[in-house]
Each structure stands twice: as C-alpha cells, then as structure tokens.
Amino acid sequence: MNISPDQLKALTISEGWSNFGIIPIDQLQVALNKHEGVFEKWIEKSYHAEMEYLKRMQGDRFHPKNKLPDIKSVIVLLATYSSNGERMGDELGTDGLRIGDELGTDGLRIESDASGLVARYARGRDYHKVLKKRLIRLSKWLKEQDEGVETYLSVDSGPTVDRVLAETAGLGFFGKNSLIIDPRKGSYFFIASLMVNRALPVTPKTRLPNCGDCRKCISACPTDAIVAPGVIDARRCISYLTIENKGGIPVEFRSKLGNRLFGCDICQEVCPFNEGRAHHQKVMIGPLKEESGIGSRLNLKEILSIKTDEQFLEKFAGTPLMRAKRRGLIRNACVVAGNSGDVSLIPYLQNVVEREGDEMLKEHARWGIEVLKKR
Numbered sequence: 001m002n003i004s005p006d007q008l009k010a011l012t013i014s015e016g017w018s019n020f021g022i023i024p025i026d027q028l029q030v031a032l033n034k035h036e037g038v039f040e041k042w043i044e045k046s047y048h049a050e051m052e053y054l055k056r057m058q059g060d061r062f063h064p065k066n067k068l069p070d071i072k073s074v075i076v077l078l079a080t081y082s083s084n085g086e087r088m089g090d091e092l093g094t095d096g097l098r099i100g101d102e103l104g105t106d107g108l109r110i111e112s113d114a115s116g117l118v119a120r121y122a123r124g125r126d127y128h129k130v131l132k133k134r135l136i137r138l139s140k141w142l143k144e145q146d147e148g149v150e151t152y153l154s155v156d157s158g159p160t161v162d163r164v165l166a167e168t169a170g171l172g173f174f175g176k177n178s179l180i181i182d183p184r185k186g187s188y189f190f191i192a193s194l195m196v197n198r199a200l201p202v203t204p205k206t207r208l209p210n211c212g213d214c215r216k217c218i219s220a221c222p223t224d225a226i227v228a229p230g231v232i233d234a235r236r237c238i239s240y241l242t243i244e245n246k247g248g249i250p251v252e253f254r255s256k257l258g259n260r261l262f263g264c265d266i267c268q269e270v271c272p273f274n275e276g277r278a279h280h281q282k283v284m285i286g287p288l289k290e291e292s293g294i295g296s297r298l299n300l301k302e303i304l305s306i307k308t309d310e311q312f313l314e315k316f317a318g319t320p321l322m323r324a325k326r327r328g329l330i331r332n333a334c335v336v337a338g339n340s341g342d343v344s345l346i347p348y349l350q351n352v353v354e355r356e357g358d359e360m361l362k363e364h365a366r367w368g369i370e371v372l373k374k375r
C-alpha cells in the first residue's frame with residue numbers, strides 16, 4: 001500500500017494521537033505466542049478475579065487472524081490523557097494513608113474530607129467512544145487510499161492484548177507496575193489499535209531502557225497487589241476493586257482504599273518515568289482532558305444521594321464511571337465515606353441503609369457508619 005510513515009504521522013497527530021507504531025503480523029504473532037503462556041499462568045492463579053471475559057476472549061485476543069483473517073499489519077496508537085491533575089497518592093504511606101495525618105486507634109485518617117478521588121484516566125469523557133471515533137476516521141482515510149482495505153479496530157475492551165501490541169511496536173517497555181512506559185513520556189496514555197489487511201511500512205524501533213533496580217511501585221502499592229515484577233493480582237488491586245468488581249469490597253482492603261473512589265494511580269505516580277510529565281503533555285485534545293469530564297474529585301454527599309439509575313445516568317452518561325454503575329459507585333462511596341473521618345456523612349450513609357433493597361450496599365453503608373461512629 002502506497003502510504004508513508006510521514007503521512008500517517010501527520011494524520012495521527014492531527015487526530016490527537018500522541019504516538020503510533022506499525023507491526024507486521026508475523027512479528028506480532030511471535031510476541032503473542034510468547035505471552036499467551038504468561039497469560040494462562042496468570043489465569044490459573046486466579047489473578048483475573050471475576051473478569052471471566054478475559055478467559056472467554058483468550059482465543060481472539062492472542063490470535064488476531066480470528067478477527068481479520070487476511071491481516072498483514074497492525075497500527076498501534078497511543079493517546080495521552082490528563083496527567084497534570086490531582087494526585088491520588090500524594091504523601092501516601094504504604095498503608096495508603098497520608099503521612100502526617102492524625103490516625104485513630106484503628107489506623108484511619110481523622111482529617112475531614114467529604115470527597116473521593118477519581119483516577120486520571122477516568123477524569124475526561126469516555127475514552128472508548130472518543131478513541132473509537134478517531135480509529136474510524138483513520139480507517140476511512142486508509143480506505144480512501146485503497147478501496148480494498150479492510151480493518152478491525154479495538155480500544156481497551158476489544159479482543160486485543162494492548163500492552164503486548166504497544167511493546168512489540170516499540171512504543172514503550174513493560175514496567176514492574178505492569179504498565180507500558182514510554183521512557184520520554186511516562187505511562188499516562190491509552191493504547192488502541194487498527195488491524196489492516198495490507199503490508200504497511202514498519203516503523204523503526206529504538207533501544208528502550210527498563211526499570212533497573214527500581215521497585216518504587218511495588219513498595220508504594222497500598223494493597224500489595226503487585227505480587228511479582230510486572231504481575232498484578234487483580235483481586236487485591238484498588239482499580240479492580242472499585243471498577244470491575246461486581247461484588248462487595250473485602251473488609252481487609254476497605255481502609256486501604258483511603259479516599260480513592262474510582263480507580264487508582266499510585267503505582268504510576270511514584271514512577272520516576274512519570275515525574276514532571278505535566279509539563280510535557282502537549283498533545284492534549286479536548287475530550288480526554290479532565291476539564292471536559294468529571295474532574296478529579298466527586299462529592300460524597302452527592303454520590304450517596306443518587307437514588308435511581310436515571311439520576312446516575314444524568315450525571316455520568318458519557319464518562320468512564322458508567323463502568324461501575326450506580327451500585328458500584330455507591331458501594332465505593334460508602335467505603336470512602338467511612339475512611340473520611342467526616343461524621344457529617346453518617347445521615348447520608350443511614351439513608352443508603354434505609355433506602356436500598358440491596359444487601360451488599362446496606363452492609364457497606366453500615367460499615368461506613370460503624371467506622372465513623374468510632375471516632
């Protein structure tokens with residue numbers, strides 16, 4: 001196909017992508033074969049928690065030909081999201097509490113704080129929709145150059161192993177926190193991809209560093225979820241517990257959540273490759289900025305007062321918080337309220353106990369009340 005990397009570069013930058021790479025399918029399949037075994041071991045150990053869809057999609061994720069039989073190349077694209085907002089783990093000790101905070105006998109923070117923190121990736125508009133639109137435009141452009149072009153696009157929830165794609169394309173290396181890190185730009189980006197049935201010009205790769213002796217993310221994780229370098233036990237990860245998890249949050253992790261209401265960024269915030277990144281994030285197109293979405297903090301009284309799915313939709317439609325649904329977000333808010341030390345939240349938790357028919361929510365609200373009453 002007659003297109004140059006320079007043409008693609010100009011196009012992707014104008015669309016808001018921060019970087020891209022092209023891999024021939026043979027090279028990708030070799031990398032995927034190597035990683036499939038790692039993935040299977042991860043599943044065997046139940047590190048995937050209740051994310052059964054990962055198991056179900058294994059065949060398609062590790063064998064791109066299942067989705068596009070005539071696949072010749074994959075364009076892997078990165079999209080930076082806001083990294084200059086509020087930190088989720090500022091001055092946090094390994095127990096997830098702010099260093100210097102006055103602690104109660106149960107080790108909980110006494111400082112009053114009636115809001116919960118949202119992970120950076122979720123502060124803007126729903127990235128699935130934003131990035132999908134960009135991929136569709138790229139696909140259309142390719143089809144204009146050659147009408148025989150066929151494509152298959154994937155963003156996050158699609159059947160692709162995004163970090164393996166990004167690593168193989170030379171866009172970054174696997175950190176011990178398991179994230180892909182671009183040594184020049186850090187790790188605050190999404191990964192998306194477009195499979196194409198044409199041999200495209202392969203992008204050059206440079207030698208990348210690795211973590212070396214650093215272990216900052218492993219020691220900073222409040223729940224010890226990084227069980228080995230590069231390996232996350234999702235059952236312990238705050239990101240899983242507050243977003244993907246459909247059940248209750250195990251009591252042993254509740255105080256560790258601190259004020260993290262949705263997702264977690266601690267293993268990225270402590271990473272030296274992310275230091276000072278706020279100054280370098282120049283490619284920031286509207287919808288992924290936190291100003292375009294819900295921002296970094298949500299008011300707990302407001303969250304605990306959301307009575308119906310309609311009210312939830314009104315507030316959060318088009319944002320990544322839809323993933324947790326009303327039930328998940330209220331569950332998280334009960335825990336964060338308990339951790340806040342703010343007794344003015346007790347009546348709001350009491351309302352949850354009285355109003356909700358769901359035993360899981362009632363139990364979390366009662367837990368929050370109990371913790372606050374111990375103050």
Ligand code: B12
Pocket residue numbers: 034035036038039042051054119120121155156157158159160161162163164174175176177178179180181187188189190191192229230231232234237239240244262263264265267
């Ligand atoms: C399931 C999932 C999760 C789960 C499990 C996380 C995990 N580490 O596997 C949970 C819900 C916990 C999660 C959390 C987050 N996620 Co997530 N998640 C995914 C998803 C859908 C699949 C990942 C997967 O297959 N995991 C299974 C493991 C085995 O595979 P893997 O992650 O690719 O892991 C590789 C490494 O472990 C490596 N490896 C194995 N052994 C070793 C040893 C060493 C030494 C090294 C260096 C590497 C290494 O090989 C594995 C592959 O074979 C991808 C999207 C996608 N479609 O791929 C997004 C994705 C990985 N998530 C992403 C993000 C942004 C997050 C969060 C930062 C969100 C947040 N702020 O709350 C956190 C980060 C937590 C963390 N430290 O991983 C981004 C990562 C972007 C990047 N720069 O890397 C992705 C790629 C989504 C996207 N398309 O942009 N996530």
Ligand code: SF4
Pocket residue numbers: 177220221222223224225226232236237238239264265266267268
């Ligand atoms: S996202 Fe948070 S809980 Fe999960 S591994 Fe990283 S620091 Fe640990």
Ligand code: SF4
Pocket residue numbers: 175176177178210211214215216217218267270271272273
């Ligand atoms: S904090 Fe250190 S060990 Fe963890 S990913 Fe960053 S460089 Fe690697």
